[in-house]
Amino acid sequence: MLVSNSQGMRAIVIRHDGKNVRLVALKPGRLGTSRYTREKFEAEWTDSDHPLPLALEEFLAYAGKHGSTVEALKGLEALVQRDRCVVNTLF
Numbered sequence: 404m405l406v407s408n409s410q411g412m413r414a415i416v417i418r419h420d421g422k423n424v425r426l427v428a429l430k431p432g433r434l435g436t437s438r439y440t441r442e443k444f445e446a447e448w449t450d451s452d453h454p455l456p457l458a459l460e461e462f463l464a465y466a467g468k469h470g471s472t473v474e475a476l477k478g479l480e481a482l483v484q485r486d487r488c489v490v491n492t493l494f
Contacts, residue, residue: 405458406448413451415462417478427475429462434471436478459483 404416406426414428417436424444425436439447451458462479471479 405451405453405455407451408448413453413458414448415455415458415479415482417475417482425474425478427462427471427479429465433469434462434466434475436472436474455482456486459486 404419405413406416407413412428412430414426414437416424416426418425419441422441424439424441426439426444426448427434427436459479459482463483466476466479
């Protein structure tokens with residue numbers, strides 16, 4: 404899920420268990436994860452119209468250039484792999 408906040412920052416949700424949300428925000432410097440309660444997440448972030456596959460490419464390219472935490476990189480890579488599996492099952 405791609406989301407944005409009131410400052411126009413974009414982020415990709417890498418984990419949502421119903422109570423807590425982990426996301427990777429595209430901001431200056433090394434990519435990392437942020438954790439929110441569901442209530443705080445819903446108050447600060449809204450769904451974005453930008454296509455998720457394009458955003459994943461952009462975030463991974465940014466991580467390759469500027470670095471990222473292991474958790475952020477693994478979360479983004481897991482989403483890419485999940486999308487590949489979904490597309491492959493359609494054909």
